[in-house]
Amino acid sequence: MNDCILVLNCGSSSIKFALFNTPLPHQRTPLWSGKADGITGSAPTFSVSGQATENLSFETDAPYHEALVRIRDYTVNRLGNNRLVAVAHRVVHGGAKYSAPVQVDHQVLADLRSYIPLAPLHQPFALDAIESLLHAQPGLTQIVCFDTAFHHTLPRVEKMLPIPYPAWERGVQRYGFHGLSYEYMSVVLPERYGDLARGNTIVAHLGSGASLCAMRGLRSMATTMGFSALDGLMMGTRCGSLDPGVLLYMMETEELSPQQLGHVLYHESGLYGVSGISADPRALIAVEHDNPRAFDALALYVRRIVREIGALAAVLGGLDMLVFTAGIGEHNDELRRRICDALQFLGLTLHDQANRTNQGHAALISSSRSRVAVAVEPTNEEWMAASLSQPLLPMTSLYCNVV
Template identity: 65%
Template structure:
């Protein structure tokens, strides 16, 4: 680890279907430093070549075994973290939990009853929810006295007006919990914090944040609070993503099941894992691999559809805001893919968006030109710090 700081640490775990990311923050600092003391990830857990990487070191190939690879990855991470503590102790663990349903609007300390509640929400987020809960359950069994805090990706969007949460389904659907929840809330919560600090009142007007990673969504904010977002009941909705379809005519799903006779499991796998950039291009879910191959028509079409999806949804959210003052790019693609930013902004020229090509190529904090009517900025994501701060707040005495 870097500078030792205090003796207490908060561990943040972000558990996905095939990866576990972690970060350790100095719990004695007030406020918490925004850069973790140490962090890393295990990727490709369910594949043939899982890899461990950490800050400041080369990646390592792992042999996790095929029977319980996820448990093996958690055990491996625990061993690596314990070996690096150097006499310091972990005082709390914060978990990114995708879905809080209609009950959990704030971070919560997890016990057996809360864990049971969260397990009931697995059908609402089958791609992410089970893995975070598996880690929480294992740690509850092994270390029952260690505080664990669940931080929900849906919580930030509770400020949306009711009309934005409603789905055009029979009233009984609302009563059963079918509504627009919105996701990527930890990412947006960080943006709400940092944008206010950096840009003051300019960020408190009509702002759209584009979280563009393997998963992707947009959030429209007023006064740095969510008023609309592109993801809805599930993390499938809205923008075209790396492997997820985004907004889709539900009639297409009915057709696949009724006429093509695809099973529910097969359709679910198609929509979550085989669509988006990967599905349309037939090559990859990653723009870094697609951009050099744009001479191939399917790749060209995939990128064009991806950009068009973002432009369309920015336009729709601009209508809900009655205009646009600031556009923010964040997450892996948003922060690092200048070509994608340039194409999106070119499609938004009708709103007065104009960027400085040199600033954009350099990934500068502000990439809009002096003539742009909309301020366009690039801001790093920091979901881990948001989760660590929540854990510190709930567990300090």
Template identity: 60%
Template sequence: MSNSQPSLILVLNCGSSSIKFALFDAQVRPLPREPLWHGKVQGIAGPAPEYSDSGTAQQRIHLDHEHPHTAALALIQARIVARLDGRRIVAIAHRVVHGGSRYFEPTVVTDGSIAELRALIPLAPLHQPFPLKAMSLLFEQWPGIVQVACFDTAFHRTAPKVEQILPLPYSAWERGLRRYGFHGLSYDYMNHVLPERHGDLARGRTIVAHLGSGASLCAMQNLQSIATTMGFSALDGLMMGTRTGSLDPGALLYLMEIEKLSLEEVGRTLYNQSGLLGVSGISAEPRVVVKHESDSGEVGERARIALALYVRRIVREIGALIAVIGGLDLLVFTAGVGEHNAFVRERVCRDLAFIGIKLDADANAIDAPVISTTDSRVLAAVEPTNEEWITARYTQDLIGGA
């Protein structure tokens, strides 16, 4: 960097209910995996939002009820400015869920690109609007700082056309309707860290399970995406916290034609009222639902069937991806549920015992990096994701000597 002042990259991951942020030293190469400082505001749209960072315990905060995301961003900006201490932010990097058929590489944000990305909001309504809103606000408030967009859909561009095309009239493909895949920044991080952890094994037949409030699987060979479970939108594939995952489109026609649900009501059902929350009636969090498995009556029954369906969908899709890549050498669990829920990992691996996975119960209980036994035919692993670092790394490469 040419400027003598210490330079920082600010990474923002803006979602519907949270904003995560991290600051990285832009002048250090290779970029350290750990940020200089990081934190988040969560529960933004709820009754009790909270703020925490790497130097502050979780604390309740007040946000403007009419403009909570704007207020949350302003709070983060104020906390960051208070810590700059002579350093300057040279770039703001955003995780953007959907890049459509045009945006794959990390891109310097302009008013024009924001407008084009806004057209993709219907494909990811829980995620797409919020980084775009932050970009617009920051253009006004910090106009001299470069902003960069990094796309979750980009990693899957290596998948063959047979994995991207939808079984619709071919004109749909020509109009850009295709299976894009998501969670790409998380999978891209695995592309870097898994060879460090597992050597050449990671270059073989690998499936990464990104299990969080949103969830997907990615089958990789030679560290490239071959197939993934999310498709045209972030609704596809696995059952999630509040989202359906794959669903017979005839069920949607029935909801609209027979039950007379409006398009808005159907969208709300698919995105916000289904998945673990919808089936269990308890929570979108597996760790909460599992506490009710032993309950009597309808509560316990719904908890048991919700978790059974959640695991079944993961196992079924892993089986399908194994068929695509011709076997399995390495199974990796990541993201909030994948990294911290031993019981989900245990149940998935139990149902995959037929392919030779043997789980080490003690290692699994402590979220160890390797949770399979030494004689397991498939290595099962836990690897924390780091979407913020991969976003900052691409931004550092893009801005060069700025």
């Protein structure tokens, strides 16, 4: 009989899940993994690796809860003689209080709810999942792993904001996000590339949300996201960094409430907002030659990434390695090419064929003459959450059916 840990990665309209044996084997693949997708839309689906995708039909006005029940039932039915000893959750924001994984209790849950305004796209849904399990199975160990935790090594000067000092004392600071992805990079990159990865490395986590992390000695030294997940790079529907004067102007001239402005910045900006077509760069690349707004959206997206890579290289004092990860970073060779072409001043050159043929596999895609190594490395946030949770797992556990 093996003990198992279930990892839940909850977003606003999808829940990724993966089950791992514990202690974790050397191989980083789960026993199974899957996704409930489009939960709040008209055609939700449920998929598990190696199996056909199912259409979901929700019978109540609480589809997110029903999707969680579906995942729990599926897990219970496939456990066999194994024991589920814990559930680990990816939680975006741990605030100033939490810089390491922690076991959930009611006080932790209350603390994390107070951070919802800092990550409204993600925090509420992870906490709803935690609370649902806490009520259904109070004896089941739950552990939260924070996307902000990896960045606790940021120098003080990187954390501070140029606003009145009492705000800093209240915890208004730059936190950084996508930490589980970056922490996984800090594990896997030295395994593949040795001391090269321990030098000046920038990791580009490019997905629907996007950020960069400048690492030295495998530690976070600077990052593009700050106080909230709106900061930094232009994203699918999020704006990234903006002149605060723009926000004041929009609120005054368009008479927007804070809630309305937040909706614009989180849901109506980025690639979608500029193009008016899609948040998916693949859709924009397909029409950019005939659609000026699609062309502009992609050009701005690339420019913002290039600008921030240049800034982080300056902070590091040079660049030894650039790594692309997450959905766009791993799979969109055209955007990787455009970004790298604009970074040739750093002595960076791609191997064109290696870049074109790589789709989501770990590989070095720079040419032999490049002074900067360029790599693609698939992220593995679920394994990272399971790994970080191991020290907090109960020594013994009675298996309980999950409702």
